[in-house]
Amino acid sequence: xxxxNIWVVDDDDVDLMTYQRTFRVLDYKDLNxxxxxxxxxxxxxxxxxxxxxxxxxxxxNLPGLNGIESLQRIRQSGFYLPxxxxxxxxxxxxxxxxxxxxxxxxxxxxxxFERFMEIVRNNIAFWFxxxxxx
Amino acid sequence: xxxLTSDLADLYELALSIGTSLKIEQNCNTFFxxxxxxxxxxxCSLWELKPNGLDLVYxxxxxxxxxxxxxLLIKSAFPEFQLVRLDIDMVxxxxxxxxxxxxxxxxxxxxxxxxxxxxYNLSEKDVNLxxxxxxRFILSVKxxxxxxxxxxEVVRRQGIEQRLYERESMFRFGANSMVExxxxxxxxxxxxxxxxxxxxxxxxxxxxxxxxVGYKLFxxxxxxxxxKEVIDNKRKKGIVEVYEIQLRYPSDETYWVRITGSPFRDPxxxxxxxxxxxxxxxxxxxNEEMRENLISRMEEVNQELTNYAYVISxxxxxxxxxxxxxAEWIYQDYSEVLDKEGKGMLELIxxxxxxxxxxxDGLLTYSRIGHDNLEKEDIAVQPLIxxxxxxxxxxxxxxxxxxxxxxxxxxxxxxxxxxxxNLIVNAVRxxxxxxxxxxxxxxxxxxxxxxxISDNGPGIKAEFLDKIFVIFQxxxxxxxxxxxxxxxxxxxxxxxxxxxxxxVDSKLEEGSTFRFxxxxx
Numbered sequence: 001x002x003x004x005n006i007w008v009v010d011d012d013d014v015d016l017m018t019y020q021r022t023f024r025v026l027d028y029k030d031l032n033x034x035x036x037x038x039x040x041x042x043x044x045x046x047x048x049x050x051x052x053x054x055x056x057x058x059x060x061n062l063p064g065l066n067g068i069e070s071l072q073r074i075r076q077s078g079f080y081l082p083x084x085x086x087x088x089x090x091x092x093x094x095x096x097x098x099x100x101x102x103x104x105x106x107x108x109x110x111x112x113f114e115r116f117m118e119i120v121r122n123n124i125a126f127w128f129x130x131x132x133x134x
Numbered sequence: 135x136x137x138l139t140s141d142l143a144d145l146y147e148l149a150l151s152i153g154t155s156l157k158i159e160q161n162c163n164t165f166f167x168x169x170x171x172x173x174x175x176x177x178c179s180l181w182e183l184k185p186n187g188l189d190l191v192y193x194x195x196x197x198x199x200x201x202x203x204x205x206l207l208i209k210s211a212f213p214e215f216q217l218v219r220l221d222i223d224m225v226x227x228x229x230x231x232x233x234x235x236x237x238x239x240x241x242x243x244x245x246x247x248x249x250x251x252x253x254y255n256l257s258e259k260d261v262n263l264x265x266x267x268x269x270r271f272i273l274s275v276k277x278x279x280x281x282x283x284x285x286x287e288v289v290r291r292q293g294i295e296q297r298l299y300e301r302e303s304m305f306r307f308g309a310n311s312m313v314e315x316x317x318x319x320x321x322x323x324x325x326x327x328x329x330x331x332x333x334x335x336x337x338x339x340x341x342x343x344x345x346x347v348g349y350k351l352f353x354x355x356x357x358x359x360x361x362k363e364v365i366d367n368k369r370k371k372g373i374v375e376v377y378e379i380q381l382r383y384p385s386d387e388t389y390w391v392r393i394t395g396s397p398f399r400d401p402x403x404x405x406x407x408x409x410x411x412x413x414x415x416x417x418x419x420x421n422e423e424m425r426e427n428l429i430s431r432m433e434e435v436n437q438e439l440t441n442y443a444y445v446i447s448x449x450x451x452x453x454x455x456x457x458x459x460x461a462e463w464i465y466q467d468y469s470e471v472l473d474k475e476g477k478g479m480l481e482l483i484x485x486x487x488x489x490x491x492x493x494x495d496g497l498l499t500y501s502r503i504g505h506d507n508l509e510k511e512d513i514a515v516q517p518l519i520x521x522x523x524x525x526x527x528x529x530x531x532x533x534x535x536x537x538x539x540x541x542x543x544x545x546x547x548x549x550x551x552x553x554x555x556n557l558i559v560n561a562v563r564x565x566x567x568x569x570x571x572x573x574x575x576x577x578x579x580x581x582x583x584x585x586x587i588s589d590n591g592p593g594i595k596a597e598f599l600d601k602i603f604v605i606f607q608x609x610x611x612x613x614x615x616x617x618x619x620x621x622x623x624x625x626x627x628x629x630x631x632x633x634x635x636x637x638v639d640s641k642l643e644e645g646s647t648f649r650f651x652x653x654x655x
Binding site: 012 | 444448449451452454455456458459460462463487488491
């Protein structure tokens with residue numbers, strides 16, 4: 001199995017804990033998870049070369065550059081990897097803006113750890129199985 | 135000598151008689167009588183030249199009218215007469231036997247004819263003496279005629295003036311007791327008439343208004359070139375419209391008027407100006423402006439509140455989620471350390487978090503009602519309610535009876551679903567009877583469709599009936615029923631936002647009936 005890089009961009013400590021706990025529970029052997037607390041740092045890492053991610057989980061409400069802006073930067077820089085938005089907002093306007101900016105999927109952050117875990121698990125299964133098939 | 139003296143005296147008398155009366159007949163009578171008497175004439179007559187020939191005005195004596203003919207044609211008419219003298223304004227004839235003669239004197243359109251007998255032929259000298267007298271007479275006749283015409287005209291005009299005066303009085307009375315201003319202007323907008331109301335409307339006295347140029351005095355607001363835009367381009371072409379404009383008081387303050395005008399025409403139908411009524415509508419405009427401001431302010435506030443509710447509920451969810459996750463992890467990670475009571479507390483935290491979450495969602499829904507575009511469609515009610523019942527697990531334990539056969543409404547589908555869902559769930563959830571029963575009925579009236587959802591539940595105490603639609607209000611402990619107290623508030627808004635009403639009848643122990651209407655339109 002090829003090793004995959006997943007980047008998570010979220011500024012909320014508990015949400016980051018939720019991601020960490022999710023990956024700990026799901027216990028993927030071949031995943032490298034990198035966490036960013038703001039999008040500028042993430043973009044620096046992305047545009048600076050080096051190991052590029054295979055999937056990004058991106059929050060919308062971020063300090064400084066927000067999720068939409070950083071998503072636009074990602075696409076403008078020519079990166080076409082899957083970007084999944086996981087946000088507290090279920091506003092239809094936010095959703096359509098995000099999809100227009102080039103998001104591959106949009107999820108409302110659920111209440112309850114189980115449901116959160118399910119979203120992450122489903123996404124990994126979807127994007128990586130998809131990639132393998134191609 | 136005696137003859138001459140007598141002549142002079144007679145002539146003097148004649149001269150006096152002429153022009154003493156304004157009546158032609160009377161003058162002729164006096165004059166001709168004297169002439170006939172003193173000069174031994176057969177008769178005298180006065181003729182007027184009309185387009186179709188000579189017209190007898192007066193003859194003395196009355197039969198002295200034989201010479202009713204154009205003097206220039208007299209020769210052929212009376213072959214026994216021969217022309218004696220022909221001047222520009224005097225012609226005389228004499229009969230062949232020298233026994234009769236006629237003398238025609240002309241003055242303007244009038245002729246005087248003197249007929250002589252053979253006994254006293256008028257001498258040349260007589261004629262010369264008579265000539266100025268006749269002239270004078272004709273002049274006086276002409277004066278009489280013009281005076282008569284003048285009199286007739288005066289009488290005629292007096293009549294017209296009387297009628298005009300009456301009409302104008304009526305107009306003035308009407309005009310001056312009107313609330314509307316009336317103003318008449320010429321083509322250059324010079325004001326030729328203004329009624330009393332114009333003073334109170336414009337703040338200028340009538341002395342200031344009359345003769346002033348309207349647009350210069352009243353200074354309409356918002357025109358680059360009033361003269362060109364309104365007077366030249368419209369009024370002069372007879373286009374006079376109803377328009378509302380802002381004018382200025384002498385103090386420069388502005389006020390609104392509505393002007394209703396029509397072209398003012400002269401008797402030949404040419405446009406010579408404008409007549410218009412002016413209505414002070416400042417108060418109405420102020421009210422309108424105030425209302426518009428209030429409405430737009432209210433819309434702003436409403437929008438702000440919607441946004442506010444949205445942002446708040448959105449931001450409130452994030453920490454809630456964190457609390458929920460953390461409580462869950464403490465439960466999982468420290469399961470061995472926690473005793474039963476500790477675990478119970480964590481479960482309570484989870485329950486409260488879930489309720490809070492529901493309340494936030496409800497608040498969000500509530501605040502969005504009326505802001506989202508609620509497009510209406512034709513909905514058959516029975517299948518919709520059946521869908522609602524199928525989707526509700528609670529309803530399994532109840533008997534729901536539908537009496538809405540063939541009723542259809544034009545409504546926003548999701549709204550109607552939510553209304554029925556809430557009301558049916560409530561009817562079952564709070565039902566304490568062994569045999570839970572819900573009846574849904576529909577009635578069609580001229581103006582509305584009325585729906586009734588009745589249950590055989592515990593009923594609601596009269597003092598609580600007002601409270602059940604209040605947001606976050608529950609009648610039982612929230613824990614007991616796991617309710618947020620927002621459902622009926624949402625129903626009420628969903629009904630009212632579409633122009634309907636909702637009310638509830640209830641009898642303790644027997645049940646409640648919720649009744650809501652959907653307008654037909």
